Amino acid sequence: MPLSVGHSLLIIAVVSVTTFATRAIPFLLFPKGKEIPPLIQYLGKALPPAVIGMLVIYCLKGVNLLTYPYAAPEIIAGTVVVILHIWKRNNLLSIGVGTVLYMVLIQQVFG
Amino acid sequence: MKQRRRRGYVRAFRAAFPYTIPVLTGYLFIGTAFGVMFQEKGYNFLWAILMSVLVYAGSGQYLAVNFFAPGVGFLNMIFMTFMVNVRHIFYGLSLLERFGRMGKKRLYMIFSLTDETYSLLCITKAPKDVPEDQFLFAVAVWDHLYWIAGSAIGAMAGALIPFNAKGIDFAMTALFIVIFVEQWLAGGKRIPAMIGVVSTAALRILFGGENFVLPSMICIMLCLIFGRRYIEEDIEKGVDGHAA
Structure with missing residues (x-):
């Protein structure tokens, strides 16, 4: 300490x-x-x-639209949350899928 | 009588739990991140728990970790904490009446008014067989417990988490998106919703990533006040039965 x-x-x-x-x-x-x-x-x-x-x-305050990856993970995962939620109206499903997708995107795809 | 009331609370906590699951996910991980940071400063899990019990603020506690170093002045701490929490000043305006009916629990409700709890309280309505005050209280206590548990886990075992948790805090973003969509689909209140998004985005671009919250809140208030006539019509249109 x-x-x-x-x-x-x-x-x-x-x-x-x-x-x-x-x-x-x-x-x-x-x-x-x-x-x-x-x-x-x-x-x-x-x-x-x-x-x-x-x-x-x-x-989303930390995202930067002007440098790589141009907020792509946030835009993709956010859009999926919106569409999934309008479609199924299930909180846990929307949040769970969106979060896992976001983690894959920033760790594997754009990492 | 006392016993019946206690059984009422059990039912309230059971009824409230499903509504709080998204916050459970988010708080466990954001709380864990706080626990890890605090533990790296040399404070063990008891300190992390104490802090989460007594302070209970996400970004506020992240910031406060920096205060535990020689030479940080108390006035400076007060000012910085105030600025990072400044948006909370406006939350109570929507809950004056509901909290006013809560008797002794009112103080705890005010204390525990985080972004997430505020959002849940605004969009959920107590089921018919549960008294509203017990239900709201149960939501607040559940959320607080998740936060305390998360920070304790982080301080005790943060280094042991077996997978790469980077990005898991998106759960909180997704929670707010879901609440936003729910409000939107309920109809009504779409004008204030757009005012919130557009003015915050514009001021984030204008002021940068650190100092945009207070200007955004002021801008939102001004837009709401000047657009009152149209917005009140918009609210009337809402077909949702939500209390807020």
């Missing part, structure tokens, strides 16, 4: 509290029992689909 036990525990505490704080902010701004303004109610409904779209891109 590079640091003392006390120092390490303190780091964990700081990271824990900071992480919790980011998640707790909306609940502090709009505490229980207080009327939630209509705009916030609307955002609460409209945000989830937008955030999920954001998270898809966020997961």
Whole structure:
């Protein structure tokens, strides 16, 4: 261990509290029992689909379209997940096949 | 009475489990990667477990591994942790009312609001015979347990994994794609979905791979606010019975 036990525990505490704080902010701004303004109610409904779209891109933030392999593994595996899911509507199948395919692509095909 | 409630929880955990299996796959491996990194710093599995119990954040914990070195200031840690988790600020807005009905469990629900748990809570609805608060709680606890288990495995046996696991974290990407497709097929909410994808992609290109999340969230909020009239119509159109 590079640091003392006390120092390490303190780091964990700081990271824990900071992480919790980011998640707790909306609940502090709009505490229980207080009327939630209509705009916030609307955002609460409209945000989830937008955030999920954001998270898809966020997961792909490391890909580079301009250098080899031009995001081909992500595009191929992602497309397969979409098509398979529209076809079968089975979460585990879509995720399982997509992940294994992606691993084969980056390890064997484009590796 | 107490016993009946306990049996209710058993049923809630059983009902919630199938919904969380995709997160199980993803968290076991992403958690393992964290355990390996932390163990390489000289911290054994007990430390990895402690961290995953108390912090519970994917990218946040990856980042935090770098804090365990002499000379990193606490203010710096707070700032960097805040920035990497900044998207979480907006998640609670969709759950104010549902969490508000959860009594003592509310604090834990807020604590455990990761990307994956948030997404699951937004798209799943409790089965009819299970109380909603117990169901949501069960989803959150399952996910947390997977994360803790993954990091413990990584710290104990990361070097022993018998196959090349490179790319397995695509499970998480695939999970979000699946949730995205589900939302899309349910109809309605397609405008906000496109706003999320397009503005994040555009700002990722503009700002590069590190600093695009906060600008993306701001851009999304602005688009949602300015397009409110059209988006509210779009949401009304939705035929899905999902709670969010």
